[in-house]
Amino acid sequence: MYLLKRRVLQLIGMFVLGIFLLLSLYSIDGLIPFLIGVGILAPLIVGWNILFDQVQPQAKLAWLLTVLFIPFLGALAWVLFGRTPKRHRRIKRTSSEIRMFRQAIEADRVETTNDVSDRFPLTRALEKMGATGADGHTATKLLVNGDEKYDAVLKDIEQATHHIHVQYYLFRTDEISLKIRDALIKRSNENVTVRFLYDGLGSQEISEEFLEPLRKSRVHVEAFDPVVHPLLVFNANFRNHQKLIVLDGRIAYTGGLNVGDEYLGRHKKLGFWRDTHLRVEGPLVRELQRLFIENWLYAGHEEESETWDLFADAKHLPEYFINEPQDANGATQLLVTSPGKDVTIRDGLMRLLMEAKESIWITTPYLIPPPELLAVLEVAGKSGIDVRIVVPGQGDEWFSFHATEYYFEQLLKRNIRIYKYNRHFIHAKTVLIDGKIALVGTANFDFRSMYLNHEMTIAQFETSSIGQLHDAFLKDFDESILVDWSMLRKKSNGKRFIEAFCHIFSPLL
Structure with missing residues (x-):
């Protein structure tokens, strides 16, 4: 309902603006001063905001030059893409959900043990900077290029028994995308809970026609900061570029590959596409699971969206946050x-x-x-x-x-x-x-x-x-x-x- 109201208000605003401009066309004498005023005031207002913005000096100078040389378009570009990235304004319900979720899983966070920090002192330094705890019993496997990654993902999707969490910045609607989508549909029809989260701008080519089979098969679908139209993107600078899959709370994937045929070397211009992904098993998967669920709760603005207790109350916590140490060497740590x-x-x-x-x-x-x-x-x-x-x-x-x-x-x-x-x-x-x-x-x-x-x-x-x-x-x-x-x-x-x-x-x- 929240997203629907926001889209309706945006569409009404577009309609009112369009009517205003059309009416102005009947009075050129009135339109020209209006356009001149906008052309002067908009760059001045935007330039003032840029001047006192808390950004890198290089970025500030670049935006000021943009607004100076192409005033109106530069000001519009800053509004769409250049504003200081403040923390997202979450509605009260969503913010409360995330806070309660974090409290519920606090005891299940990965902690850096003394034996890990003694071997790798830098893990403590990274933790002080905001990284998670470092785990010494998480196994990782490098996956080079799309063939290795997609083959492994499809195999693990087929073997999932409880839940599959999928999050991508870019998810296309081509051959490999349909293959993964249909694999998710198959598992959902076999009573595996599937959640599908995509970035509202990066995956804007995803249509309702693509999503409808997912929804019909009871796959939960959410968009991270969806957009009404590419020309009306006021949160374009705040995109979720993460790629993450979590299966049964035991296996996770992350890395450079999104989902699209180009990652298999099928791009007409680029040809071969070299990339790297990572398959993770062990306690650190709990931190990746936490990251997905926080993103999921943030994206779920609707009143009927899932709540924190479906993941972290006494009944569900052991189903989503698994502690299965692996026979592994070294240590792993998540930075977000x-x-x-x-x-x-x-x-x-x-x-x-x-x-x-x-x-x-x-x-x-x-x-x-x-x-x-x-x-x-x-x-x-x-x-x-x-x-x-x-x-x-x-x-x-x-x-x-x-x-x-x-x-x-x-x-x-x-x-x-x-x-x-x-x-x-x-x-x-x-x-x-x-x-x-x-x-x-x-x-x-x-x-x-x-x-x-x-x-x-x-x-x-x-x-x-x-x-x-x-x-x-x-x-x-x-x-x-x-x-x-x-x-x-x-x-x-x-x-x-x-x-x-x-x-x-x-x-x-």
Whole structure:
């Protein structure tokens, strides 16, 4: 009912505005002063708000330049995409639900034991920065590319017996999407509880026609911050970029892959799509389950939506929060970032990078680092640490691709090696430090992931999958072109101008 009322009010507002503009057309003498007034006042008001906004100076300057050079469109773009990401205004019922849920599961949160912190002292530091507790009995398995990920997911969906929780930023309506959807429908028809959560903007191509078979099969469906229309998106800056599946509270998946045929190399332009995902078993799944349920409760604005006690009262808590230690080595820890002042992933990443003694290896589709992260990499490179970054040989987004290439010269000067992936596009979001510490998750190495999106990543300390990640990096290096000075000198002036232009506005990406 809440979403319905909000959409009705937005549609009424659109209708009233349209009528007003149409009536104004009959009086040009009245319309022109109105448009001039809007064209002057809107940039001034927006510019004033930008000036006192609590954002990075680079982002502030970029927005001011945008509003200065394209006043009306720049002001509109800031309203839609640039406002400071404050914590979401949840309706009273939703906020209360999440608070009661957190209280109910507090005793079931993962705690960092002394034996884990003694072996890996950094886990305590990350916990103080907002990460979950670190677990020493969680098993992880690296899944490279779409074939491995989707095969494993479909197999585990088929074997689920109690519940399946699915959350994606981008869920398409193509062949692999239908295959996973139909697998969820099949399990729901076999009395497995299925919950399906998708981002309202990232998965905007999902239609009622796609969702109707899910609902008919009793699959619970929710959209995270749904939008009425792509042209009327006033929460576009606050997207949920997380990818997460939890099955029976025992198995979880997260990483770079959404659901779409392009992740299987079927993109007409990009061709082969290189990516990385993670399969998780053990106590840390409880933290991933908690994250999904909090997102689910937030998305469920309707009065008939599920309540906290369906997950965490005395009867249901043991069904959703399982404690099954695995025969595993090392330790794992979850880091989550939300829009606003929560920068746990950025802080944790900086802390880990500063501990590097021998090597820092990174894969990212978008290399647009905030200044503080860039400074850490530059210091590491100049001090003799082996810093390597793998970026796409071909980009999926024109602006981000050229903004990324702007940094090449600056990084090469600091002895940082840049690899352009030669099999076209690489979408993995991974970090490997000294061959012993790894990060695998959904966060890119850019402003948006560090400050604006809901993101998640799993830190691993000497787990068995770190060896798999090390081998994946070596293969990526072999299949990439090492950028050198001769390549940079061949750039045309036009290419340099495009890169410099994109770099100016890179904090807005």
